[in-house]
Structure formats: C-alpha cells, structure tokens
Amino acid sequence: MRADQILQPTHEGLYCIPGDFHIDPLRPVHRALITHGHGDHARAGHGSVLATAQTLDIMAIRYGEDFTASRQIADGPVRIGTTTVSFHPAGHILGSAQIAIQPDKGPKIVVSGDYCRRANPVCAPYEPVSCDVFVTEATFGLPVFRHPDPMQEMSRLLASMAEFPDRPHLIGAYALGKAQHVIALARRAGIDGPIAIHGALQRLCDYHQAQGIDLGPLIPATAADMPSQLVVAPPSAFSSPWVQRFRDPVIGFASGWMQVRARARQRGVELPLVISDHVDWPQVTQTIRQLNPSEVWITHGAEEGLMRWCALNGFAARPLRLVGYEEEPE
Structure with a gap:
C-alpha cells in the first residue's frame, strides 16, 4: 500500500483511509485526531477526539466541556481500523504532539503538526520519530528565517x-x-x-x-x-x-x-x-536530514522553498496545499 493510499488531503483536512479518521480537521468530522490546541488545528464539534490529555484539557478550557461528544486520551499506541497510531512530543506548545501512523501494510507516516526543535520551558521537547513519510509544516520554510536564541x-x-x-x-x-x-x-x-x-x-x-x-x-x-x-x-x-x-x-x-x-x-x-514556537529554516532542514524519510510532504507555509531544498538534497517531496491553517498569530 502506497502512502497516498493511506493518507490524503481532503476539504476537511488530512484523512487516513485505513483508520477512517482525520488529523486536525478544518470542519466537524466523526473522528478527529488533534495535534495541539491552537484554534487552526483544534476545533469543536467533532464526534470524537483523540489527543494528549493536555490538549483535551486546553480544548475544554477554550470551547467548553461539551466541545466533543467523546474524548480519548492518547497515552500509548491506539488501534484504529487497520492502523496503530501513537502521539509523540512536538515541542510547540503544552500538550503538542506529532502523530505517527503505522498501517498493517504500508509505510509509516509521521504527521508533525506544528513543531519546534529549540528547548521551550513550557512544554516537552521535540522527539524525533523515524518514519518513511514525514509530513512537515513550512511556516518559516525559507533560508532567511534563522531565529536567534x-x-x-x-x-x-x-x-x-x-x-x-x-x-x-x-x-x-x-x-x-x-x-x-x-x-x-x-x-x-x-x-x-x-x-x-x-x-x-x-x-x-x-x-x-x-x-x-x-x-x-x-x-x-x-x-x-x-x-x-x-x-x-x-x-x-x-x-x-x-x-x-x-x-x-x-x-x-x-x-x-x-x-x-x-x-x-x-x-x-x-x-x-523574534521568539518562535515553530522550526526555522535550519531546524526544518536538520529534521529532514536526521529522519531521512523516503518522502517529505509539506502541509502549509513556504512550500516551494522547502520543495526546492528537498529536490537539491535528494528527498522526494510533495506539497499538500492544505488551507485554513496559520489563521492565528504565530
């Protein structure tokens, strides 16, 4: 099974076919996996939500206790459909996570959400997760962006x-x-x-x-x-x-x-x-080199700049052209 037969961009957001779930959907869906609590990734109204305990708490603070009909804490590998999913620290904000998807047959995909490699005193540090396909943001995906200490x-x-x-x-x-x-x-x-x-x-x-x-x-x-x-x-x-x-x-x-x-x-x-909770250019390129995935998928931001870097450095890459993210101030 190819990666694009497992995960596809849709009008609602990224959709996992063998798991029948969406990641950070833009519209209400029956099953949502949420990377973190920012409003352009975490929305109310889904039938069920799987996220870290802190993200679920944050969603309840922001949207009310009834933000979803059902909630589940991601505290270990979870079996959904014919996939196993797990949540790993993203280093972005409190409770933020990358979501790793391992289908029964096919490549392992990691959806990083928003992430940061620089130590942040208010959240757990980023955890590199080996994968075949790495889905990355490119908010600051141009060489000019090099954030200071x-x-x-x-x-x-x-x-x-x-x-x-x-x-x-x-x-x-x-x-x-x-x-x-x-x-x-x-x-x-x-x-x-x-x-x-x-x-x-x-x-x-x-x-x-x-x-x-x-x-x-x-x-x-x-x-x-x-x-x-x-x-x-x-x-x-x-x-x-x-x-x-x-x-x-x-x-x-x-x-x-x-x-x-x-x-x-x-x-x-x-x-x-200049204080950011996202990867800058050196961090995103460092991450791709470190993980060495077979494919890089770029969700939003400076897609063309990162696409060009991937091509020059031997990484197969594709833009997902998702819209609706980055709506809130960085």
Whole structure:
C-alpha cells in the first residue's frame, strides 16, 4: 500500500483511509485526531477526539466541556481500523504532539503538526520519530528565517525596560503557548516580581501553573497602581480601547515574523522580539536530514522553498496545499 493510499488531503483536512479518521480537521468530522490546541488545528464539534490529555484539557478550557461528544486520551499506541497510531512530543506548545501512523501494510507516516526543535520551558521537547513519510509544516520554510536564541531577545527586553523605566512594556503574545513562553523566559532572564497579564490569558496561565510550569507571580493588568513594568497581552488587545489605559507604552511583539521588519512597522511595534514556537529554516532542514524519510510532504507555509531544498538534497517531496491553517498569530 502506497502512502497516498493511506493518507490524503481532503476539504476537511488530512484523512487516513485505513483508520477512517482525520488529523486536525478544518470542519466537524466523526473522528478527529488533534495535534495541539491552537484554534487552526483544534476545533469543536467533532464526534470524537483523540489527543494528549493536555490538549483535551486546553480544548475544554477554550470551547467548553461539551466541545466533543467523546474524548480519548492518547497515552500509548491506539488501534484504529487497520492502523496503530501513537502521539509523540512536538515541542510547540503544552500538550503538542506529532502523530505517527503505522498501517498493517504500508509505510509509516509521521504527521508533525506544528513543531519546534529549540528547548521551550513550557512544554516537552521535540522527539524525533523515524518514519518513511514525514509530513512537515513550512511556516518559516525559507533560508532567511534563522531565529536567534530567545534569551538574547529577552536581553533586549530587559535593556529596554532599563532604558525606559517609566514606560510600561506591553508585549503582544498569542494567548496559548507564546504568552506562557514569554513569561517563562522573562523569569529565566531574572524578572522575579509580578508580571501583569491581560484577562484573556488568565485561565490558560492558571492551567500551565496547575501542570507544574512555574510562571511566578502574575497580576491583572487592570490592577490599580499596577506594580509591574512588564505586561503580556494577546495581539488583539492592541487594536482595542484596552491599550489606552497605559501611558506612553513601549509596544512589543513576540513572534518569529518579527524578523521581517516590514511586519513590525505595519503593527507599530517599537520592540520586535523574534521568539518562535515553530522550526526555522535550519531546524526544518536538520529534521529532514536526521529522519531521512523516503518522502517529505509539506502541509502549509513556504512550500516551494522547502520543495526546492528537498529536490537539491535528494528527498522526494510533495506539497499538500492544505488551507485554513496559520489563521492565528504565530
């Protein structure tokens, strides 16, 4: 059985034929396997959902306890149809996983979802999984994207806070994963006092703390006489009246896209912080070399750039041209 007889792109998303399930489907389906809790991968309304315990918890926080009719924790190999599936850490956000599909007959396929090779203090590290077919994202799949050490970016934040001690520093970071990542990095950089957070971050930060991830003291950004110079908020807050409560703030944004200066200017970002939870160009090419799969399938992002690299380096590759992902800020 060929790989394209096992896994195929459809309007709903990737569909496994011998298992009769979808991975990160874009529309409600009867059986969904979910790689992680970001809204462009995890949607409510499926008949059943198989995911890591943390991803299921996150989906319940975001969508309510009734986000699916049936849920199952992926805590080991699971038999579905004529396939065996297993979940392996992706290093992207808390609970994120790659999904390995081993049919009874045919090649082993690993769907990586969104993944990152750089150590992240708020989630388990990426685990290489040998396979015949590797399905990879290419969000930053161009040679120009080479993300710096995140602690280097934290040093820039601390330097700005020292230079402008009377100006609050508002850092835009996506509510799930990136916000907690930024807070944890700030702690490692030596910020021990209270960090203020937008209300939209509270429940997800509380969940990370409950999972044993120490984010230190957090206070509401709306607190009277707020004793914190550092404020973390979702990007949407910066286009709302909420931001007007702060006097002469330094506006920052934490994203791999901040390497593109035009994007920072468009957002009015004074302090761009290049902090990403995705693989950059060296990481994605390193991963392909390390796994040495027979085929590379590219789900979304800079497909053509990675396709070209694969061709030049002897890897058979194909673009899946899936749409509907990357809808949320990186």
